[in-house]
Amino acid sequence: MGRQTDISVSLLKPPFEEIWTQQTATIVCEIVYSDLENIKVFWQVNGVERKKGVETQNPEWSGSKSTIVSKLKVMASEWDSGTEYVCLVEDSELPTPVKASIRKA
Known part of the structure; x- marks a missing residue:
């Protein structure tokens, strides 16, 4: 286990104004960790890397x-359809990748 408890991965929903005015949806993944040197951030949409x-x-x-912010911009129609988005964080120090997922409620 060790350092895994040390990492926090959270997802923020796209702002309604953006969806409304630009027809895009930007999902934000915020990673807080004591050592982000070798960290890799991936996004998955329906199980496929995006x-x-x-x-x-x-x-x-x-x-x-330290905090890393990774943003994924998608079409608002995709977000609205209830697609699941996963932010996946890998680091040689972590025994398994840490991930968080979000979808439109």
């Missing part, structure tokens, strides 16, 4: 923790 529309920012440090 690379299009992904933008991952460099880690920002705050004290002993």
Whole structure:
């Protein structure tokens, strides 16, 4: 186990205004961890890796923790259809990937 408890992966829903005005939906994955040096962030849509529309920012440090924000922009129609989006985080230090999933309620 060890360091796994140290990592937090959370997903934020796209803002309603964006869906309404731009017909896109940007899902945000926020990863907080003590060591993001070798971390890899992947997105999966319906179990398949999605690379299009992904933008991952460099880690920002705050004290002993760092935060990575990865965004996935999809068509609003896809989000509205109840598709499941998974943010998957891999690191050599982690025994298994850590993931979080989200879909329109």
